[in-house]
Amino acid sequence: MATTTKRAVGELLREWRERRRLSQLALSIEAEISTRHLSFVETGRSRPTSDMVLRLCEHLEVPLRERNGLLLAAGHAPVYPVGDLDTSEMSEVRAALRQVLTAYEPYPALVVDRGWNLVDANAAVGMFLAGADEDLLVPPVNVLRLSLHPRGIAPRIANLGEWRAHVLGRLRRQADATADPGLELLHQELRGYPCDQPEPDVERPAAGEVAVPLRYRHEGRDLAFISMTAVFGTPLDVTLAELAIESFLPADPATAEALRDS
The missing domain is CATH 1.10.260.40 (lambda repressor-like DNA-binding domains)
Structure with missing residues (x-):
């Protein structure tokens, strides 16, 4: 606040x-x-x-x-440092993040801050950036804006209505939990983007699904991903506490094969 x-x-x-x-x-x-x-x-x-x-x-x-x-x-000094990822003091953090991102390849993985701005990404994330408007790729790149913008990734998401409802719901819960006005504004912005598919009010799994999938069209192939989030377990630094690794793992054997062959 x-x-x-x-x-x-x-x-x-x-x-x-x-x-x-x-x-x-x-x-x-x-x-x-x-x-x-x-x-x-x-x-x-x-x-x-x-x-x-x-x-x-x-x-x-x-x-x-x-x-x-x-x-x-309350009239007291802050106790939690706010580190800068570009400094030498945070070099071990950067190295750890890079190690995790590289380990996920050939599956896409990226690091975001609390505002969903891109901090780092592995090479496999390039498939999501291909075809996006250059204006959306100017740093700081907001990955949620990129994913739902009509000139971003949205036209290539086969289940846009389902994925959009998932993203907006997650962002709404995050904004409520953190009381961050920036996230409130981002949520309002993303809600205004067009969507020509129905958006479910409640997430219900289809047959055989265990998580909301991201169905993405890439180079003539239909790929299916499930997303996973990882955070630092015991952060005492504000910057570290606000970082998250978002990875996209294959949701079916065909996607896994396509990514290994890419």
Whole structure:
């Protein structure tokens, strides 16, 4: 939340509690504090220590970036660093990401930040970029915009309505979980893109399906992928916490063969 430092920490904590659909009693039990003390914090009658802010953030599953903002709102210094991937300090992170991306080949895999901007990708991702408008490939490339834009990948997605509903639903849940206004704006933008296929309200598997597939037309072939997301398990750096590896694995033997032969 961009305006975190301009608002009272109690008000912000209350918003996060309500966002997580927790009562004061439920949160106080989880955080092992009294309901009275939590009420005083939320109403501004008590200024929480940095430890108290972090304890509440932990139980509210507040993202690291927003935890720093809540600490600032309470008059404390941020504790989570915001690394730059281009620096020498993050060289091991870059190397680890590159190793994972390379290991996925010949299957497409890419790294994105919280805003779904492309950070890195392996060579196999090139099949998704072929034919996309050059304007959409100017850095920073937003992979969700690229996937649903009519001048991007969308014309080559055979099940566009199904995939679009999946993407928008996932983005909606992410925006709700993080309270990131940038994700809210991205969701509004993507919803405005045209789609000539029906979009299911509820994801239902077809016969033999275990996940929503991406059905993609490439060089006269119909390829089917299932996507998988990987994140760092114990991040203490904001940048690291916001990175995710999105991989696309073959959903059928024909796709696997086509990718191995490419």
